[in-house]
Amino acid sequence: MSTISPPENPEANPRVKAVFDDIRTTRRSDFINNLWHYLAFDESLLENTWRDVKAVMATPSKLDPMTKELIYAAVSIANSCEYCIHSHTAAARAKGMDDEQYAEFLSIVSLAGRTNQLLNGIKVPIDKEFDHEEKK
Amino acid sequence: MSTISPPENPEANPRVKAVFDDIRTTRRSDFINNLWHYLAFDESLLENTWRDVKAVMATPSKLDPMTKELIYAAVSIANSCEYCIHSHTAAARAKGMDDEQYAEFLSIVSLAGRTNQLLNGIKVPIDKEFDHEEKK
Amino acid sequence: MSTISPPENPEANPRVKAVFDDIRTTRRSDFINNLWHYLAFDESLLENTWRDVKAVMATPSKLDPMTKELIYAAVSIANSCEYCIHSHTAAARAKGMDDEQYAEFLSIVSLAGRTNQLLNGIKVPIDKEFDHEEKK
Amino acid sequence: MSTISPPENPEANPRVKAVFDDIRTTRRSDFINNLWHYLAFDESLLENTWRDVKAVMATPSKLDPMTKELIYAAVSIANSCEYCIHSHTAAARAKGMDDEQYAEFLSIVSLAGRTNQLLNGIKVPIDKEFDHEEKK
Amino acid sequence: MSTISPPENPEANPRVKAVFDDIRTTRRSDFINNLWHYLAFDESLLENTWRDVKAVMATPSKLDPMTKELIYAAVSIANSCEYCIHSHTAAARAKGMDDEQYAEFLSIVSLAGRTNQLLNGIKVPIDKEFDHEEKK
Amino acid sequence: MSTISPPENPEANPRVKAVFDDIRTTRRSDFINNLWHYLAFDESLLENTWRDVKAVMATPSKLDPMTKELIYAAVSIANSCEYCIHSHTAAARAKGMDDEQYAEFLSIVSLAGRTNQLLNGIKVPIDKEFDHEEKK
Numbered sequence: 147m148s149t150i151s152p153p154e155n156p157e158a159n160p161r162v163k164a165v166f167d168d169i170r171t172t173r174r175s176d177f178i179n180n181l182w183h184y185l186a187f188d189e190s191l192l193e194n195t196w197r198d199v200k201a202v203m204a205t206p207s208k209l210d211p212m213t214k215e216l217i218y219a220a221v222s223i224a225n226s227c228e229y230c231i232h233s234h235t236a237a238a239r240a241k242g243m244d245d246e247q248y249a250e251f252l253s254i255v256s257l258a259g260r261t262n263q264l265l266n267g268i269k270v271p272i273d274k275e276f277d278h279e280e281k282k
Numbered sequence: 283m284s285t286i287s288p289p290e291n292p293e294a295n296p297r298v299k300a301v302f303d304d305i306r307t308t309r310r311s312d313f314i315n316n317l318w319h320y321l322a323f324d325e326s327l328l329e330n331t332w333r334d335v336k337a338v339m340a341t342p343s344k345l346d347p348m349t350k351e352l353i354y355a356a357v358s359i360a361n362s363c364e365y366c367i368h369s370h371t372a373a374a375r376a377k378g379m380d381d382e383q384y385a386e387f388l389s390i391v392s393l394a395g396r397t398n399q400l401l402n403g404i405k406v407p408i409d410k411e412f413d414h415e416e417k418k
Numbered sequence: 419m420s421t422i423s424p425p426e427n428p429e430a431n432p433r434v435k436a437v438f439d440d441i442r443t444t445r446r447s448d449f450i451n452n453l454w455h456y457l458a459f460d461e462s463l464l465e466n467t468w469r470d471v472k473a474v475m476a477t478p479s480k481l482d483p484m485t486k487e488l489i490y491a492a493v494s495i496a497n498s499c500e501y502c503i504h505s506h507t508a509a510a511r512a513k514g515m516d517d518e519q520y521a522e523f524l525s526i527v528s529l530a531g532r533t534n535q536l537l538n539g540i541k542v543p544i545d546k547e548f549d550h551e552e553k554k
Numbered sequence: 555m556s557t558i559s560p561p562e563n564p565e566a567n568p569r570v571k572a573v574f575d576d577i578r579t580t581r582r583s584d585f586i587n588n589l590w591h592y593l594a595f596d597e598s599l600l601e602n603t604w605r606d607v608k609a610v611m612a613t614p615s616k617l618d619p620m621t622k623e624l625i626y627a628a629v630s631i632a633n634s635c636e637y638c639i640h641s642h643t644a645a646a647r648a649k650g651m652d653d654e655q656y657a658e659f660l661s662i663v664s665l666a667g668r669t670n671q672l673l674n675g676i677k678v679p680i681d682k683e684f685d686h687e688e689k690k
Numbered sequence: 691m692s693t694i695s696p697p698e699n700p701e702a703n704p705r706v707k708a709v710f711d712d713i714r715t716t717r718r719s720d721f722i723n724n725l726w727h728y729l730a731f732d733e734s735l736l737e738n739t740w741r742d743v744k745a746v747m748a749t750p751s752k753l754d755p756m757t758k759e760l761i762y763a764a765v766s767i768a769n770s771c772e773y774c775i776h777s778h779t780a781a782a783r784a785k786g787m788d789d790e791q792y793a794e795f796l797s798i799v800s801l802a803g804r805t806n807q808l809l810n811g812i813k814v815p816i817d818k819e820f821d822h823e824e825k826k
Numbered sequence: 827m828s829t830i831s832p833p834e835n836p837e838a839n840p841r842v843k844a845v846f847d848d849i850r851t852t853r854r855s856d857f858i859n860n861l862w863h864y865l866a867f868d869e870s871l872l873e874n875t876w877r878d879v880k881a882v883m884a885t886p887s888k889l890d891p892m893t894k895e896l897i898y899a900a901v902s903i904a905n906s907c908e909y910c911i912h913s914h915t916a917a918a919r920a921k922g923m924d925d926e927q928y929a930e931f932l933s934i935v936s937l938a939g940r941t942n943q944l945l946n947g948i949k950v951p952i953d954k955e956f957d958h959e960e961k962k
Contacts, residue, residue: 147685148405149507150520177411181397184406188521194609195400195528198602202393208383213349214390220353221394221535223811224360226498226906229401229408230394231811235829236412247344248830249868252811254350256875257338258357258366259807261317263901264331264800265365267767267775269284270320272365275313276372277555283957285779286792324793330881331800334874357807359539362634362770367539371557384558385596392536392603399531399629403495403503403524413827419821420677421915422928449683453669456678460929466742467672467936473738474665480655485621486662492625493666493943496632498906501673501680502666508684519616526622529610530629530638533589536603537637541556542592544637547585548644549691631947634770639947643693656694657732660947664739667943671765672936675903675911692949721955725941728950739944746937752927757893758934764897765938768904773945773952774938780956791888798894801882802901802910805861808875809909813828814864816909819857820916 148184156186165196172204179233212241220255284320292322301332308340315369348377356391420456428458437468444476451505484513492527556592564594573604580612587641620649628663692728700730709740716748723777756785764799828864836866845876852884859913892921900935 157163165186166178185192203214215238222230235248243251293299301322302314321328339350351374358366371384379387429435437458438450457464475486487510494502507520515523565571573594574586593600611622623646630638643656651659701707709730710722729736747758759782766774779792787795837843845866846858865872883894895918902910915928923931 147504147680148407149504149686150404150517151686179409179411180406181401184404187517188524191521191525194525194606195397198393198606199397201602202386202389207386208380209352209386209390213352214386216345216349216353217356217387217390218394219811220356221360221391222398223807224357225395225398225402225531226810227398227402228813229406230398231813232408232412232827232829234394235811236414239414244344245830245867249871250338250343250345250350251353252808252868253338253871253874254345254353255357255811256804256808257334258354258370259361259905260800260804261331261335262358262361262363262366263767263803264321264796265317266361266363266770267763267779267796267799268286268320269772269775270316270365271284272368272555273315275315276368278372278375278557278559283776283952285776285958286789287958323789324796327793327797330797330878334878337874355539359535361803362538364541367541368555368557371539381558381595385599388536388539388596389599389602391539392532395535395633396528396532399495400524400528402498403491403507403527405500405503408827414829414831419816419912420679421822421912422676422925423822451681451683452678453673456676459925460932463929463933466745466933467669470665470738470742471669474658474661479658480652481624481658481662485624488617488621488625489628489659489662490666492628493632493663494670496629497667497670497674497939499670499674501678502670504680504684506666508686511686516616522610522615522617522622523625525610526617526625527629529606530626530642531633533603533607534630534633534635534638537589538633538635540558540592542588542637543556544640544691545587547587548640550644550647550693550695627947631943634946636949639949640691640693643947653694653731657735660732660944661735661738663947664940664944667769668936668940671903671939672932674906675899675915675932675935677908677911692951694948723953723955724950725945728948739941742937743941746930746933751930752924753896753930753934757896760889760893761896761900761931761934762938764900765904765935766942768901769939769942769946771942771946773950774942776952776956778938780958783958788888794882794887794889794894795897797882798889798897799901801878802898802914803905805875805879806902806905806907806910809861810905810907812830812864814860814909815828816912817859819859820912822916822919 150184150187152180152183153186156183159186159189161189162186162192165192168200169196172200181229181233212238212243215241216243216251219251220258223255224259286320286323288316288319289322292319295322295325297325298322298328301328304336305332308336317365317369348374348379351377352379352387355387356394359391360395422456422459424452424455425458428455431458431461433461434458434464437464440472441468444472453501453505484510484515487513488515488523491523492530495527496531558592558595560588560591561594564591567594567597569597570594570600573600576608577604580608589637589641620646620651623649624651624659627659628666631663632667694728694731696724696727697730700727703730703733705733706730706736709736712744713740716744725773725777756782756787759785760787760795763795764802767799768803830864830867832860832863833866836863839866839869841869842866842872845872848880849876852880861909861913892918892923895921896923896931899931900938903935904939 157166169178185195215234219234293302305314321331351370355370358370429438441450457467487506491506494506565574577586593603623642627642701710713722729739759778763778849858865875895914899914
């Protein structure tokens with residue numbers, strides 16, 4: 147169950163069609179995943195969300211594509227966003243992640259979950275050695 | 283303010299000393315950060331936590347050391363663990379992260395935070411194309 | 419799957435019936451949503467939860483009813499409570515929210531999710547100008 | 555302690571100066587809060603963040619300015635972002651929120667926190683009556 | 691820095707004084723912790739919060755007092771509420787928790803944090819054997 | 827939908843079989859819940875997770891078994907881990923929790939959720955009386 151209804155014929159709307167066309171061109175694929183169909187209920191929300199996802203995730207940069215998906219998936223797991231977990235785990239696989247790397251990713255994410263709770267429980271004072279300012 | 287008091291002379295306890303020695307050897311540094319001083323209030327908690335941090339983070343593996351720190355930091359930000367954010371951001375820098383990569387990391391983490399809320403609000407159905415099982 | 423079984427004939431219990439009657443009267447509707455059916459497994463939990471929901475959400479006050487539902491839904495999204503997201507988004511619609519307002523609500527909630535992660539990552543010091551005390 | 559150092563003379567950089575000028579014009583105030591000083595370490599991150607904060611929060615729309623700040627603050631509380639809580643509570647006050655409205659806001663946010671945990675604990679099935687699709 | 695200013699002479703207000711008197715009587719102590727001083731800015735918020743804290747935490751029941759504080763502290767750690775972590779860890783100690791029990795508590799909380807992330811990452815299907823309904 | 831496929835015949839792998847045998851022996855039951863079937867896709871992840879779950883949850887200690895499950899469930903609710911909520915609520919029942927205790931548990935968890943949001947909203951300063959160090 148969703149809180150909105152996706153438009154039945156989204157590409158009849160030229161602003162939606164322009165976004166969908168750009169998604170297909172950028173990703174070199176005809177597949178438009180549900181997120182974009184649902185966001186099409188409001189053109190501005192659709193355009194703004196795609197603009198930023200494209201700028202951050204689909205533009206070559208200093209971090210490699212698989213690493214970027216792993217960082218995205220890590221945040222999504224901690225925020226418990228089911229759709230995001232599935233889409234970015236699938237994207238990480240599409241960008242080369244194998245089962246061994248995925249197991250290692252899960253080990254890091256779950257270790258972080260463990261020490262996050264531990265440190266939030268104890269409230270250990272932060273070492274001055276971690277201070278970026280200090281180091282310069 | 284912390285919820286426990288670290289022992290004043292932790293290395294008087296041989297189990298604590300063994301862990302501290304292993305931290306120094308593994309990290310090739312004399313610096314023992316506060317986390318370990320505080321955990322020394324209970325030897326088992328100290329030993330178990332270090333054993334797993336060492337196994338996951340300090341052992342060569344299929345993901346490179348900087349990527350591992352970024353994944354760790356990403357989860358810590360989403361879980362709002364201040365100590366963990368500082369220690370793993372500092373560790374990512376120590377393992378080669380420059381300011382441009384850090385800005386990119388922050389862009390991904392904040393984009394994830396944005397779409398996590400958006401998708402959790404709308405509850406978009408998950409595409410069957412994301413199903414790993416399906417693809418095999 | 420739920421962790422409790424709702425009683426089969428809840429209104430046979432006079433304490434449950436009294437709450438259900440008050441829900442119907444307060445909301446001017448015969449519809450009792452699942453939350454109350456499930457909470458009926460423990461009369462005190464049912465009574466206390468309804469008492470506070472009624473006092474906060476169903477009593478005229480200085481914030482208008484739609485705004486109150488939007489605040490409730492915003493917290494529920496950030497806490498990833500699926501039931502609460504659906505019930506309070508539906509309630510906001512029932513109290514007048516149209517699609518354009520919902521899109522704007524989603525823009526604010528997702529922008530907050532974005533800057534929450536960004537600021538939790540950077541740990542920017544808080545401006546003294548934000549201090550309520552200071553301003554008086 | 556922050557994870558980055560804000561540039562000492564940010565407006566020497568013309569891209570940063572352009573953003574700061576726009577903040578001053580948009581807000582009709584000379585006050586530039588710390589967030590923007592720190593983001594100035596990376597021009598793109600600064601420009602993109604301000605562009606969206608301006609578009610969503612500083613542009614007249616169908617929700618009134620105070621309501622928008624309350625929704626923003628609600629998400630920030632649930633995500634435990636200390637800077638965001640202070641800045642958006644101060645902004646809500648600047649846009650007219652009085653103590654009585656703030657107390658009511660806190661009542662709603664804390665009631666939501668309460669039922670979010672309760673419902674996430676019990677996992678009550680979602681009523682079909684909440685389905686937006688169904689209703690049309 | 692707080693978002694409200696506590697009233698300077700709270701017990702001049704008879705509704706506040708009545709709550710403070712009940713706190714002192716119930717807890718058999720003259721110590722009124724800051725939470726109540728700050729909530730005194732709004733009598734209703736103060737009265738309602740105390741009424742429920744007293745009913746749930748200060749009334750003899752089927753769970754022992756220390757266990758109740760541990761459950762409270764566990765939720766507070768996961769929600770990253772610093773004040774709540776300190777107050778309920780201190781309360782657990784006051785109700786008999788020793789260092790060994792606290793270390794065990796931290797082991798459970800951090801193990802939960804670990805498997806919470808792991809399971810939220812993998813999305814393992816829920817066993818029908820966990821169904822309470824099924825078992826009856 | 828899960829992000830991994832459990833191996834079809836997991837016990838053909840002797841490392842997996844050793845863990846499954848130890849689960850059966852430790853729990854005195856033939857039932858192996860889905861978590862372990864899915865983790866079997868990576869032997870190390872399976873072995874490490876079981877080793878710690880066994881050490882913390884299945885070893886007699888200073889907290890009684892039901893209390894340990896309640897603490898685990900409380901964290902899982904706050905972190906919104908559906909699988910964990912079901913498995914540890916079922917485990918608490920198996921270790922003696924009755925409906926009245928469960929209702930009390932839910933009252934504490936939801937009260938904590940409520941004050942967590944309230945205190946995170948107000949940012950009340952922490953009383954020095956809560957300082958463990960101070961008290962010694």
